[in-house]
Amino acid sequence: MRKKYIFVSGGVISGLGKGITTASIALLLKNSGYKVTPIKFENYLNIDAGTINPIEHGDPFLCEDGTEADMDMGTYEKFLGVNMTKVNFVTMGQIYREVIEKERRFEYMGEDVQEVVHITGEIIRRIGIALDATKSDIAVIELGGTAGEYQNILYYEASRMLTFKNPGDVIHVHVSYLPTPSHLGEPKTKPAQLSVRTVNSMGIQPDILVARSDKPIDDRRKSRLALFCNIHEEDVISSYDVKNVYEIPLVIEKQNITAQICKKLGIPYKKPQMTSWKNMVKKAEAKKKDFVTIAIVGKYFATGDYQLKDSYAALFDAIDHASVPDNLEVNVVWVDAQKVEKFGTEEFLAKVDGIIVPIGWGKRGAEGMIAAASYARTQKIPYLGLCYGMQLAVVAFARDVLKLQDANTEENNKKSKNLVIHFIPSQAELVKKRAYGGTMRLGGWEAFVDKKSIAYSIYNKHLALLDKKKGLISERHRHRYEFNNEYTSDFEKKGLHISAWSRVGHLAEIFELKKSDHPFYIGIQGHPEYKSLPLTPHPLFIEFISACKAKSKMVK
16 A cells, blocks of 8 residues: 555634544544554644643643644544644644754755745655655545645745655545624634635645534535535535534534545545444443542643633643543632732632642742642641652652741752752753753653552552552653652651652652541642543542542531
8 A cells, every 4th residue: 555645624714623623534543444653743833832831832742752842732632532743743843853954964056945846845855754654545634734834835845746646545634614604693604715715825735624613514604615615515524512522523424524535535435433432422421420629739730811721721621531430520620829929828728629730830939839739738638749840749758747937949948057958969960051942851750659658559440550469560751850868758747658660760750648647639740631531541540530539428
C-alpha cells in the first residue's frame, strides 16, 4: 500500500475543533484496521510548547518521551490510546532551525535557500519521518491556525505540492464554521464559503467539508455549501455541538465519512469497530446518581475579563474520565490562588468535597496554594497535589507540623533556611546558563512504590503497575525542583510518608498521609493527568474522586 495523506485545515475561527476532527478521523481509520499516525504542525517559532505561557496557548501536553507539545497531542492520545512522540509534533521553529542548520553545514551545496522549496520540503520530510517512525500507512496532518493567516501559508503550500506529486494519495479535509446569529435564527453558510475560497486561493480544493455548528445542519445548508464550495453534498459532514467530545467520531461516522475517505484515497473500506467506544460514550452520558464538588486552586485561569479552561485541559479531562466508573457528576470550581491569599480559605473551600492543587510556576499565588493544602489536611478534605501541588503540600506540612516557619521552595525564596524543595545540582547548572527550554526532568520516569503504601494499593487495584514484583510504576514529569532528601526522616517521623522513589536518582515521587490520619491526602511529583484516557481513567483520579464521593455522602 502506498502511503496516504489526509490534511485537516480550519477556517473562520480558531478553537473550532480541528484537533477533535483529526483525532476522530484517525480513530475511525485505526478501528478499520489501518495503521494511522496523526501529526500536528504548529505556526509558532518556538521549538516546543514548554516555554509558552499556558494562558497564551493552553496547557502544554507532556508526551512520554518528554516532548512538550500542543494540547492536540493529548487529544490524539485520548482518542487513539497510543503514545505520541516528538515525530507527531512539529513547529515552524523546528522547521526553520533545521533548514538554517543544514545551510550552515553546506548541505544545500551553494543553493540560495528559500521558503519554497526548502521550507516546504522540510515540512514534507517531517511527514515522512512520522510515517516511518510509527510504521504507519496513513498520516492525518493537522495544519495549525486558521486559513488566511500568513503564518501557516507554507504548510498549505507543502500540502499543495504533496498533492501534485502524489495524485490519488492525498485528500484535504476543511473544518469550517456556520454561525447562527441569535437575531436571525438560522445557520449562515457564507463564512464557510469564504474560508473554502481562501483555501482555493492557495491552490487547494477541499475533498471533504466538516461543517461546525451548534445544531445539525439541514439539507438546505448542505446543498448551498456543496454548490458554492464545489463539493458533493455527501462530502459535507455536519459536526455539531455535543455533550461529550467523544461522541464526535460516532456523529461523523453516521454520515459515512470513513467510506468517503477510503473511496477518495483508493483503499478498501472496512467498517470501523466502535463497540467499546460506544459503550464508553453511553456510560459517560448516563444519568448521574451522585454529585460532588471539587475545587482546583490554580493560577492560570484568568485571560482578560474571561476565564480559560485550556490552561488545565489535561486535568479537566482526567477528572471527567475518572467520574465515569462511579457514575458521578463532578462540579469543578475554579479557585484563583491569589484570591485565597487575599480572602482566606473558608470563603472558597468550606463547601467542597475535594481539593486539587495543580501544576504551577513561580511565587504568584503560591501562598494561596499552600493555604489550600493546609486547609485540606486539617479539615480532612480529600486532597490531590500534582507536581507543584505536591511540593507546596510539603511546604505546608513543614510549616504546620514540623514547625519550620520559614520552610519554602527554592523557586520562591532562595534565602529560606529550610528549603524543603530545592534545585538538584544538575538543574542549578542549567538555570545558570539560562537553559530553560526542554531541560527539566521531562517525560516518563519509573519509580519504586512502597508495597505497604496507599499509593501501591491504588495502582495495584487498577492493574497499573509496570512490574508487580518490584512495585514499579511510571509517570510523566515536567519540573525542575525536587524534594530535599535531607528532610526525609523529619517528615516520616511526623507522618507524611514518602511512598515512592524514582528508580534513577532516588528522588521523592509520592507523599501520602495514613488512612487513619486522613481519608485521602496524596501528592505526586509526576503528572498522572497526562496519562489518563477515556477508556482507562488514571487510578489516582478514580480513587480521589471516590474519596470525594464518600465525603459528600458523609456530609449529607
